[in-house]
Amino acid sequence: MLLTKITFFERFEHDILSGSKTITLRDEAESHVIAGQILPVSTFETDRWFCDIQIIDVTPVKLTELTKVHAKQENMTLPQLRDVIAEIYPGLEQLFMIRFRILPQ
Numbered sequence: 001m002l003l004t005k006i007t008f009f010e011r012f013e014h015d016i017l018s019g020s021k022t023i024t025l026r027d028e029a030e031s032h033v034i035a036g037q038i039l040p041v042s043t044f045e046t047d048r049w050f051c052d053i054q055i056i057d058v059t060p061v062k063l064t065e066l067t068k069v070h071a072k073q074e075n076m077t078l079p080q081l082r083d084v085i086a087e088i089y090p091g092l093e094q095l096f097m098i099r100f101r102i103l104p105q
């Protein structure tokens, strides 16, 4: 079943709106989006809409395969990215990298 919306933690909002966060790493349940799809984005905490994104592509990536390139696309260092993923998805190895672009508001 395709996702019809996506949420991000409020702490990522500024980076998304500024264009410095261009990927999101999700578990399998949240990986069901397709290239070209346009999704409304809201905050996880209060479900407040803050932008629309267009999906570029979705690629499986293992936790152990994460590199500085992924971290840069998340506007983080690699240790910060590993910590964030461990906090959000404890013990999860198989992730899905969703590349997106923010649509003009």
Ligand SMILES: CC(=O)Nc1cc[nH]c(=O)n1
Pocket: 007, 008, 009, 012, 023, 024, 025, 026, 044, 088
């Ligand atoms: C709400 C939520 O899960 N947000 C996430 C999860 C992983 N990456 C990300 O950028 N945002």
